[in-house]
Amino acid sequence: MDLSSRPRPRSGVADRIFLAIAGVAFLASGATAVRTRAAASRAQEAVAEAERASAAAEERIRSLTPRGEGDAERLATRVVLNAEAPLPRVLADLTALMPDDVRLRSLNVAYGDAVTLDASVEARTPEAWDIFLDRLAASKRFDTLSPGPERRAGEIRATLRMRYHGDAS
């Protein structure tokens, strides 16, 4: 209790102890930060060295690998896949499976060893979304179905990753 006519700002024993503890903690954290920074610097140097070694090894592998045959095979596969699975056909097969309450927002098609699709889909109801998933699962033209995160607040927005087989009937 302080009944001074002009009381001073209070600084109790507990406040002083807490300040002392805070001071010690500050010094300790400072020392830790310095040690951590030094360790991070050493780690960065090690990473840079490893990257340099890795780049050199890749360059060495490329120089030792015979060119021509593999690249030609990959190119031929893409040509075949483009012929079997032209973009309009992929799009048509996919939208044919969609109920009325489902629509395609975007589609990314990658031609590699297979035709891989990344589709962003929007459904007005969970029921329509479930029907679309069932149809995809039943279809032989789409497999390795991998639904992405769904947002089920009212309408559903989700992503799908799948493979397309244009030769399947």
Add this chain to the structure above:
Amino acid sequence: MDVMGLFRPRLYVAMDATAVVGATLCRTLAGRRFERVGRVPLDPGAVTPAPFEDNVRRVDVVRAALVRLAAEIGPAGAVTLVLPDGTGRAAILEAPPGVVVAEFARFRLAAGLPYPGHEAVVDVLPLDGRRALAVAVRRSVVEGYESVASAAGLAPERVELAPVAALEGLRRRASGFASTVDVILGDAFLSIAAWRESELRVFRSRRRDAGDSEAARLRLEIARTASLAGDGQDPHVRLAGPGVSSLVRELRLGGDNVEPAWQAIGKALPVDAAEIPWLGVGL
């Protein structure tokens, strides 16, 4: 941050109607203790404890006594000035949730003060939960004591009220009884606190009449206060302040369960420890 300030001695200086009393409170890692205690008598009328008018009537006499006291007990760090009982008004309050206790205390006490509320210095001693013992002292009364202490080279860093300082010490020293009444004596006023277990239930102050039948009157006041606290059946009584030795003796003769609030251990003091009501603040 002044870490060493934690261990710097603090000089407590108390003024009352009959004397100025000082004690040096030292803090160590083992705890707190009063090391040097001194008492310098005052001429009658030099200090007149009262809630309204200036209490220090003979400034030169009081200042000389304080200078002598400081010389007796040696240099000290910060000074805490202890005002005598009778200068303040105290009340137990319970602040509503969401209200700052000190602000609520000012609001409640201001309505009952016999002087304008803005002239009051108000502070609280937190009790349990949102309960607190609120104290108001007229600013001009505080300034009178501060002024004479500063003139004696003892500019106070803090100001406390003797019965509340005593209460802090008594609160820390649990009696172990279900019902306890503490009587805190000043030269001109006395305060009575009643506890149930460790809860402060009643706090009263009244003018002291140190006549022949003081013990008998005190016995009635103790019983009344214990009854107000909800238990008038044979409370445990602790006494502190001037005249405590004879009062304890007389009350014991009447069969009361009474003891001095504290006693000095170790080297002898120039004043009986129990005669200094606020000494408990350092125990």
